[in-house]
Amino acid sequence: MKKLLFLFLFTSLFGFAQNSDENQLKEIYKSALTNSKCYTWLDDLSNKIGSRLSGSVGAQKAVEYTKTQMEALGGFDKVYLQEVMVPKWVRGEKETAYILDNKTKIKVPVCALGGSVATSKKGVTAEVIEVHSLKELETLGIDKIKGKIVFFNRPMDNAQIESMNAYGGAGDQRWSGAREASKFGAVATIVRSLNFRLDDFPHTGSQSYGDIPKMQYIPTAAISTNGAELLSKKLKQNSKLTFYLKQSCQQMEEVLSYNVIGEIKGTEHPENIIVVGGHLDSWDLADGSHDDGAGCVQSMEVANIFKNIGYKPKNTIRVVMFMNEENGGRGGKKYQELAQINKENHIFALESDSGGFSPRGFSFESDDTNFAKISNWKTLFEPYLIHSFTKGHGGSDIEPLTSTKIVKAGLHPDSQRYFDYHHAANDTFDAINKRELELGAATMTSLIYLIDKYGIE
Template structure:
């Protein structure tokens, strides 16, 4: 009896060892394919340098849809198609101007309109400035001290945060909701310190929202560079009565038709189970959006290119989804989920890359304990590639709306220390991309998808 038990144990250990050996070898082949035979870097070169910025509703966004669809079609997938989605169309207009008026001296400072903002008058806006560090301060100051003034939100991203996305999240409310809240106290405009960890002269744009306040209460909102914010704050201390001038001519138009771009490989064993890998095709308009999120787009496309090069046929259906309108609406992600629900689709896994094309470090996972522990058990397979961080946390905005009875979501985590130097700014261009780092990220994504496909997920049903 004991001998039989021992034989069974040795047999099972042999199976496990064989599986691990096969997985190690496959990961080696995945990384080799990405580092020697990848298309993601030239794809991004075209997307960035031949097409350029891709704000939702723009000509650049239209061209990007057609280009990425055509490239996916060259990979011999089972299906490539477009998914209709209505998106907002906001146009920046002519370049913004701003200066500090200090004792009749004009000091120019760099600004840019925040996405979704209204314009100033044609002659611009001039008013006194009141500096605050938080939205809560508006209540403390009250209408008497704010009415008729420009509110200057000057809370920096927190330097002490090791995880730069935590620093970003801690400062983001002033950009997104600052104008809405300041308007309630009679402010005539808002200037927001750029969300950037370094001091430079580049204003960083991003989405802002007026929420449900009446259109008659909309006020213009702009971002000021970190150097400009430091200068304005310093000058205010010596002259609290100084005035600030800025002019912007942005405009919101009616929604327009756009598309998510989808490429699909049908599952060989479980076609009813769907795995998604994706990034967002749109970018802000100040640059070509190579890190945010051109990198995520081409890395997701590279995943299926790697599988095709290796002759790997997924057991589950694999979809590359290039989402439209993450930056100022999330319409693509919401539409994808709406149609997934209507078609009664079962998504078991979703992976997003939307944190830049820097060296991969691991994954941020939205999973129950059973699935998190299962993925973490593969950590040793990733260690040769310097992938070490498997944590619970936000996976991605576009895959955020996805729901199924059981679904695991993951976000690629690259080294984030330099990301906010470029995020939403005019220097988010192709020359900021490192080819090898981009390819390592694609290989890391393909490796996790391969392991999920081979081993499945733990089918725990979420409480309703």
């Protein structure tokens, strides 16, 4: 009796039954490492379908592919699509850029930023003014900027331990650079790629003109880090050099696209919904294997692992492939909109959208009580080298999701290599390590298993 009481106290104190959970996690990781489908799925997404920018043929094929694969898997009670209108932006012809320094003409690698307008057909040529922050624009003022190309060249801060923090610290140049430079009469902006490495890949990504009038939109492009270093060096030698940029990108009419959802109905609380997902769209320059093919196939793998180990969730599990994270976030918003209309009760949402690298832990959007409860599970994860349970951002697609009481989380993979590939032409399947991808899927499955079993407070 005393033993039972002790066991009860112990279990309720720590919020889990150590032994059976230890065994369950063992099964989960073993299944992921020896019997997974995620690597093959990603091979297909990356190498048979390729890039998947919203509104593209690739995006549509990816919708069909993941729906078909989830149906074929057999573990879902239903697989369905959610209609969502998405913006469609096309790059057009490959961009061209030159540094024109006296009589020399040096080609540099650039790519239009997502949402940018084109240059004229002849391109734009102008003197260049190098700045390192949005604030510096103001200091320089219209006299120094008008008629010029503004070159934003603040590098990602190497001193940051987490690469995401360095990305956050440099990202305003890409997101708001064109909008702000336009206000001072700039004719275009060139932004240093958000990449720690010195290499020749320009990295695209979203930018926003905000609420400035359309006629004030100016073309904006990313330049590779090597290109940025070169341009900066040349400017020091000759501040009067000019820069030529030509791009023919275009914002088209919105098109119909879809979130893809696979649902496993809960055996005890089907009304409680747990979401696990990634985003199916990717930038157009590459396969998007890390961003975010990895997160999609890892989310699908959660269902595969549950099937393989014979685990029947108590709550409803939804595997969601969100559409349009990269340049609009429409899929996440639509999912929330429909959840509200249908009065659904979401208790937990997990997103994987930080690359398919070795998992290190999770970041949680949670109240203190649930964070403490979940943190007590850390010992269960230690054998798998999962140690980092922190409070922080869950994910862009699950950000709009609200519910009476919901905890959100983001998978936290090792972040050091992520920006070597992020939004660039080398975000391809060969940059993925099978075991790292699988370990990420196992880590996600383990958390979902524990949330499903013990619920949230």
